[in-house]
Amino acid sequence: GDSVTQMEGPVTLSEEAFLTINCTYTATGYPSLFWYVQYPGEGLQLLLKATKADDKGSNKGFEATYRKETTSFHLEKGSVQVSDSAVYFCALSEIYAGNNRKLIWGLGTSLAVNP
Amino acid sequence: AAGVIQSPRHLIKEKRETATLKCYPIPRHDTVYWYQQGPGQDPQFLISFYEKMQSDKGSIPDRFSAQQFSDYHSELNMSSLELGDSALYFCASSQSLGQEETQYFGPGTRLLVL
Numbered sequence: 001g002d003s004v005t006q007m008e009g010p011v012t013l014s015e016e017a018f019l020t021i022n023c024t025y026t027a028t029g030y031p032s033l034f035w036y037v038q039y040p041g042e043g044l045q046l047l048l049k050a051t052k053a054d055d056k057g058s059n060k061g062f063e064a065t066y067r068k069e070t071t072s073f074h075l076e077k078g079s080v081q082v083s084d085s086a087v088y089f090c091a092l093s094e095i096y097a098g099n100n101r102k103l104i105w106g107l108g109t110s111l112a113v114n115p
Numbered sequence: 116a117a118g119v120i121q122s123p124r125h126l127i128k129e130k131r132e133t134a135t136l137k138c139y140p141i142p143r144h145d146t147v148y149w150y151q152q153g154p155g156q157d158p159q160f161l162i163s164f165y166e167k168m169q170s171d172k173g174s175i176p177d178r179f180s181a182q183q184f185s186d187y188h189s190e191l192n193m194s195s196l197e198l199g200d201s202a203l204y205f206c207a208s209s210q211s212l213g214q215e216e217t218q219y220f221g222p223g224t225r226l227l228v229l
Contacts, residue, residue: 034217043222044158044205089157093216100171101209101216103148105157 002027006090006106013080013113021075021109023064023090031092033057033066033073034103039086047075047088080113087111117141119208119221127227128196136191136224140208146170147189148207148218149181158205164189165211196228 007022025031035047035057048057053068062077073090090106120139128134140147146165150158151174160173164183175181178196183189193200203225207218 032216036220044207044220046217046219049217093218100163101146102160102171102173103158103218107157108155 002031002092002094002104004090004092004104004106006088006109009087009108009110011109011111013111015082015113015115016079017113019075019077019080019084019111021088021090021111023073023075023106025071025073025090025092025104027071027092027094029094031094031104033064034091034093035062035064035073035075036089036091037086038089038108044089080111082113082115085111085113119206119219121204121206121221121224123224124222125225125227127229129229130196130198132196132228134193134196134226136193136204136206136226138189138191138206138208138221140187140189140206141210141219144208144210144219145187146209146211146216147183147187148209149175149189149191150205150207152203152205152223154202161191193226198228201226201228 032051034049036044037047048059050057050066056065064075087108089108091103122137148163149161152158161175163171167183181191203223205223207220209218
């Protein structure tokens with residue numbers, strides 16, 4: 001079945017460092033890909049998305065490019081801030097069985113940014 | 116912009132009690148999803164509704180039931196609560212747009228079963 005694999009955390013960086021969180025997927029069709037962020041004690045927020053190959057999603061300085069050839073959707077940010085400390089989830093959504101959709105989640109990567 | 120509303124935000128129950136969680140989707144969204152997230156885990160899909168009909172079922176225990184009402188709000192009913200039901204319960208809503216569909220999450224209800 002479909003699956004998402006993302007790099008294990010925790011990831012600890014200093015402020016202004018470059019961030020990469022790897023995410024790869026397996027899917028039988030043509031999924032949409034998402035990054036959600038969960039700040040401490042809060043709910044899940046959509047960070048960015050891409051719906052087809054070579055699309056680049058971007059938001060708040062974060063970027064991810066939908067790479068079909070490598071089945072990847074790595075999250076990057078050029079200069080992280082303390083306020084970026086959170087858990088980041090990679091997910092895919094695919095239509096199946098008619099009109100049903102399901103989000104398949106990675107296990108989440110915890111990011112801690114130190115001042 | 117309007118977001119998904121969930122109530123209550125926090126709930127404390129005893130074992131074997133019942134709980135009802137409510138979800139109000141973003142206006143004009145026709146699909147509602149329920150997820151359960153244990154500590155340090157990824158969200159687990161429970162159940163979804165499209166246009167007030169159950170559309171998919173995930174790892175929802177038989178003790179749980181849910182429905183979507185005519186105003187599109189949804190309720191998750193949990194009976195015979197167990198300690199292991201303590202978790203964060205998220206509702207998400209979306210508007211059917213084929214491949215473009217995106218799920219938007221509410222802030223969650225944190226359930227503690229004592």
